[in-house]
Amino acid sequence: MIRFEGVGKRFPGAPAPAVDRLDLTVPQGRTCVLIGPSGCGKSTTLRMVNRLVEPDTGRITVDGADVRAADPIALRRRIGYVLQGVGLFPHYSVGRNVATVPELLGWPARRIAARVEAMLDLVGLDPALYRDRRPDALSGGQRQRVGVARALAADPPVLLMDEPFGAVDPVARARLQEEIGAILRRLSKTVLLVTHDIDEAMRMGDQVALMREGRLVQADAPERLLAAPADPFVAAFVGQDRALRRLALLTAGEAARPLAEAGITGLEIAGPEIAAGTSLRDALALMLAQGADRARVTGGPEPALLTLEAIRAAAAVEAAS
Structure with a gap:
């Protein structure tokens, strides 16, 4: 768990604090995404956790321990x-890069070698193909995977990610976000991630914390932030298309009704067949492309019916989810 309690930071000569009286809790094993306009304090907030920036006021704890009581290097x-x-x-190979922190911690060579192989496998890079390559022989997406493998090599409970996919081309970015997000959830890491990309925040975050001028405006689950913005600034920031963004977070299986409950059989559905894990945004696109107002949903506990009316209700952004 990461907790900010009344945290503030003002840089010398600045007219206003970079971070102002921040109170925020990141639950254990969850990913919190910090987002907001440029200069809102999100990167400063992240860097105070590992003391690359020292807070002026307040308290930051990781698993209950005040970070200022720890040696910065050990932290x-x-x-x-x-x-x-x-x-x-x-000038290091991929394997040597991944081994950096375990080596600093004094792990035995055999343990380090095994860990390097396990971490490269974890991020989808075959150790036999990539372990001995240099970073300049990799694509941007591959380098990012190595960066994640290196960060996870010593099995830290907390991971800080500062614009991690900003240098990756748009084609690879969405896939990386999905894959790395799934890895972090599977490992139950507590993650604080900074991004300027609202779609990335919604895709990766269990919690999204929107900042403005150093202050926290709203911290909520992505679907809640889209469904019930706290004020006009939040509504404007997440965009007028927040209904479609909300549909991307929900699945066909979540919005569908069992066929037995709907009182119909699958044979009566003149529409496409959609997997339960399909996002409602993709399901809507498929239904519109086929001119169908309903679809059969498969792959869930039982066959189900998805209707345009159900999608419309799920997209409602004025009511709380």
């Missing part, structure tokens, strides 16, 4: 850190 070795552009050592 950083216990917290994974992934940044934009990855920051791999260009």
Whole structure:
């Protein structure tokens, strides 16, 4: 768990605080995404956790321990850190990059070698193909995977990610977000992630914290932020198309009704067949393309019916979810 209690930071000569009286809790094993306009304080907030920036006021704790009571170097070795552009050592091989923190911690060579192989496998890079390559022989997406593997190598409970996919091309970015997000959830890591991309925030975050001028405006689950913005600033920031963004977070299986409950059989549905895990945004696109107002949903506990009316209700953004 990461907790900010009345945290503030003002840089010398600045007319206003970079971070102002921040109260925020990131639950254990969850991903919190910090988002907001440029200069809102999100990167400063993240860097105060591992003391790359020192807070002026308030208290930051990780698993109940005040970060200011820890040796900064020891603290950083216990917290994974992934940044934009990855920051791999260009003269090291991929394997040596991944081994960086375990080596600093004094792990035995055999344990390090096994860990390097396990981490490369975890992020989808075959160790036999990539372990001995240099970073300049990798694509942007591959370098980002190595950066994540390096951050996870010493099995830190907390991971900080600062614009981690900003240098990756748009084609690879969405896939990386999905895959890395799934890995972090499977490992139950507590993650604080900074991004300027609202779609990335909604895709990766269990919690999204929107900041403005150093202050926290709203912190909520992504679907709640889209369904019930706290004020006009939040509504404007998440965009007029927030209904479609909300549909991307929900699945056909969640919105469908069992066929038995609807009182019909699958044979009566003149429409497409859609997998239960399909997002409602993709389900809507498929139904509109086929001119259908309902679809059969498969792959869930039982066959179900999805209607345009149900999608419309799920997209409602004025009511709380």
